[in-house]
Amino acid sequence: MGKFDNVPSREEVLRRYFKIWTPMAETESIPVDEALGRVVASQKTTLYDLPVYRASAADGIAVKGDDFKDKMPDTSNFKLGVDFVRADTGDDFSDDYDTIIAIEDVVSMEDGLKLKDDVEVIPGQKVKDKGSHVHKGEIYLTKGNRLRPTDLAALVMGGHKDVAVIKKPKVAYIPTGSELIPEGCTPKRGENLNSNSILVENFLIEIGAEPIIMPIVRDNKRDLKEALYKASSKADIVLISGGSSKGEEDFNTKLIEKEGSIFQHYVACVPGFPLGIGFFENKPIVNLAGPPIACYNGLDWCVRALIDRWYHRKSLSNLEVLAIADDDIRVQKECSLLVKLNLYYDEDNKLHAVPLSHHKDSLVSCLTTEGQIRTIMGGEQIKKGDTFKVELLVHPNEIPRK
């Protein structure tokens, strides 16, 4: 029997899981100046007209349109404060005036008003009417919008000081493994640095979740159980890594099964195929594989999908571009493979991808690539020289040249 017999694809697992898990995200009202990146919970409309009354559309002077109605008047006796006043871009001005002449068309304002010879003045010109910048009641942000700096400015301009957003999902993470030591410690024989906590924490921040990172738990059933209950009491979603496979101390999946439920153990997605997903105290729980690249893979396909589901949005997946394969990429029938790719531009500005192997290449090199690909189960083989779609993990201008 093969390792992947009867093991479902990640798409199939998510499809089935989302049939039974439909989060009803709560909303909260927060100050607009703390809302960068947050997701709008309900449609926003503007509260006021802007300009409130009217405003000059140019730096210049305000005059009385009637004076210019039929023909150009003799302005040599015009008096500042009587026949005209200063009115610059955005300024409101007295009701005595209704027309703006741009300052570029004014030769002098001393001893009467002197305008340029070829100036035409149409009564009512260069005036922004009430509501011409912002019209009261205008709909301009809808549910699901992720707030950008310009959206925050629009909210303020629309009269809002606070905004209703979808609450971020609180996601607890329990790193497990008796061999793990905290960051910055010097590893001794048999020990390994815990790099998953910082990975999970910052990955969660980037996808719009609120991380709750718990201390390392040794492979000890009592401590693991206690940590799971503690995590689920604090969080909306629980993540735990390690202990998902067939090792002697791989208690986690069994423990989740016993205290909660395992919806699916093993997914045809490598590395990290012993991933488990289920429910614990009625909350989603994901048991990620322990090795860092496997843990990353689970975050990238599974946890990201849970967070998108939380917000009821389509996946904010990595953008794809075309690249030339510098080596063959193994495509398997029975599982999807995450292949990390070093990207570079050649002399002709063509993008190339060098596949790494998470078996042969170092972990740090696999974690720091500019690109990646998830092969399609049973998809076409990718041969050296082929052009294929790669996921970008950096800005195109951050890809090196060779």
Place this chain on the structure above:
Amino acid sequence: MGKFDNVPSREEVLRRYFKIWTPMAETESIPVDEALGRVVASQKTTLYDLPVYRASAADGIAVKGDDFKDKMPDTSNFKLGVDFVRADTGDDFSDDYDTIIAIEDVVSMEDGLKLKDDVEVIPGQKVKDKGSHVHKGEIYLTKGNRLRPTDLAALVMGGHKDVAVIKKPKVAYIPTGSELIPEGCTPKRGENLNSNSILVENFLIEIGAEPIIMPIVRDNKRDLKEALYKASSKADIVLISGGSSKGEEDFNTKLIEKEGSIFQHYVACVPGFPLGIGFFENKPIVNLAGPPIACYNGLDWCVRALIDRWYHRKSLSNLEVLAIADDDIRVQKECSLLVKLNLYYDEDNKLHAVPLSHHKDSLVSCLTTEGQIRTIMGGEQIKKGDTFKVELLVHPNEIPRK
């Protein structure tokens, strides 16, 4: 004389400005877990080998390779702790053993060891050697890398607790204008809501700068001068908005000229062409135009370029995609125009762009578009139905369907 005669393009202004401004960014050491998005200051190498000694590459048992050297031994008398021990993925094991057999190949470990019939055991198999995950001294992050969650994990795995990064530029912003009122206040006739502070603050955060947002300053020379000196004493770069044009109370440009220097006033880039750039107390200063879309334009082409220059990197510009124009887009000879675009996918999944006008359309609708284009001075006209490149301001999956 035309408004744009002898007014340089934004590319020309930046080219000339960067000839004389080459910031020597300082570095600082910060904890790895606070370094998301920060820019690496110097090449990083790994400090340790991982595994420190060696590790099992599978969940299974460790045996003595010599026992399996010539042929499969009789394992019915093998004793746990003598002839074999448990060793799971990532575990180190006693020096008495050197070979791993996967748990899947083990039938029983009680009353001797029973393996599956067809198992082959090659001495030394399934063991990860010292340094095979991480090799001491490996170079894996270089100057200029923006740290992602996976990079932070790689830093921890490489033995680092702290990381040297380029200091963020501190950027002070002074909003000016007697008509401005703070967010959340109800505007009365002649008043306008200050939406630029929140725009500038969050835009700066997104491009990697540290914002210092100052209170609104009225159009009063003494207060403006005081604010400018205060800002330049705190910041590496100073921004001020409003007062850049020809209005009666447009003191800012003149004040910067008098107390510092103006390198260029007016740039052939609309909206916001009265933008001024210069130096104040030997620090870069940008006088942005006051209207929100004009202010945004200056942030997007000018301030973004200053920050990229600070980090000595290529522009992290918005990504571009092709779209169909749903209307003509005016392309001018004498200036580049920022045109905001509403984007949508049609029934055939084709991307369309509807150009807005910052004169006719409301400010809030202009601020919240999914895309934009900067027309090229004297470039080809874009006609309704043409396919053209647009800058994406949202994730492609956030673009609505019609």
